[in-house]
Amino acid sequence: MENWWIYRGAADPHAGVLRLPDPPPWRAFNGGPPVVPHHDQDPGAPRRLGDHRRAVTYRPREHELELINAALYLRRPLLVTGKPGTGKTTLAYAVAHELALGPVLRWPITSRSTIQQGLYDYDAIGRLREAGLKGREAGADDPDIGRYLTLGPLGTALLPYERPRVLLIDEIDKSDIDLPNDLLDIFEEGEYRIPELRRISSEHPDVAVQTADGGEATVHRGHVGCRAFPFIVLTSNGEREFPPAFLRRCLRLELREPDSEQLGRIVEAHLGTAAQAAGEDLIDRFAERRNSGSLATDQLLNALYLTSAAAVDGNSSREQLADLIMRHLESDADET
Template identity: 35%
Template sequence: MKQKFTGSEQYIATPDLMTAVNAAITLERPLLIKGEPGTGKTMLAEQLAKALGNKQLIVWPVKSTTKAQHGLYEYDAVSRLRDSQLGNERVHHISNYIVKGKLWQAFEASEAPVLLIDEIDKADIEFPNDLLRELDQMEFFVHETQEQIKAHQRPIIVITSNNEKELPDAFLRRCFFHYIRFPDQDTLQRIVNAHFPTLRDSLLRNALESFLAIRELPGIKKKPSTSELLDWLRLLQADGTPDSAIHNGGVPPFAGALLKNEQDMSLLERILNATRARRN
């Protein structure tokens, strides 16, 4: 029986996320993960590789200029031209100028690795469609060397998206989908405890209350994420911030770890000033 993913000491997985991961592995389908930035999509792949016996993790970070071909291989014609001008013997073997992409690396691994295709929605809309055959058949053809590259073992594929653009239906049909919802307060507390086991309860309680209140501000442009909460707590702990400083009626200390633009910072200040005025 295949090993089941149940989260890890560093990654608190909800039951529905564990179900999604294990379903994708059973179906041998790519796992498409969406959710707010900072909810642990990328970290999921890292912890999945560790939890399944320290599997090799291969990361393909996608950018706006990334093409599907980059994940297969690239032919370095410039280097070959330079070597031909210098009379280098390497020039007679075109395979010397084939640069293996992340998919090729995953296909040739002796044991099934975890392949993370990170932030797929940053690329051109055709990028996912250009990978359909490779993700289905687990093979591709190298025209320069006339080689057919086939996967030794089907990799476990995790694909993340921040929902910046819609993905093609043909691509979605080939994936098992899961949306990571923002964790509730109990799950947040478990996540924090995993990262800060010695954090005093009173600080955690006050910090969580303040953090959740900021997320619920009416009109907030960018809600702080789980990763930003952890950064904030790290600062509070390192500074030895007293509990009273978090609820002193003003902007909480190190608020720049939570709010990332001037509009949201101004909004928080206006609401706090209005609250103080009503109390007075």
């Protein structure tokens, strides 16, 4: 284990993030008075990490640890590519869990996603409707505008927290061609502005808004800027290329598929030690079938759970049922 590592790939949370040195001068930010994060229990962590009492499923290799820590030191986003089931999204949850950085802020990307959606949502129609029901006009200087404005996952991550928040931008390769370019300025400057609040900043400089994690934050004069640049994980299945300017602002990590030993630890964390021991044959079968086509790790977990819950008798019928779940992802037609 390298002494400079902040994130060590361990199962137990620790305060190692406090040892993180100051950022390089070109990545230093001072977005204003610190904001206290809203830290309820992360609902996504148990699904991604399994039973914390036994293990955290993500067990990074040494070169992966080096790149994760480099992203933490340099305050740069981490672009993670790999086949389905290699642990791309789990990486974000594992870092948040070990470094005690609170719930992961997740932004799932589709072809319709825009930078605006990631930053904030302004419910102008809801505001006008409620004003009409109350028999008044929703003026531009209405201080209640904050009730209709919710910061998105990216917008929340860029609040001036003392410690970095973890932001997962999931499947960035599904985005419209313009989104990676739209992210460039945000990644470089660590700030953004909300025009709806800037217009009333003379009369109402401080407006309380809702955050993506269910909390509340005060926005000063319509400006949001980070103090600790968030730890941003962008996942990609490698289905498209990104512009050089975007890649220049990221560190790139390609995850390999987990081997049989890692698969065993994943099964143990999610289904227990007994399931791991009883399912060794199916773990080996999964690893063997993966040599002839793509499989995702959750297919193995589903197969093990199903064959256990269905109490299938006999190795032959058990394997046949597992094979129905562990079908190659490239085609609906699979060998039997």
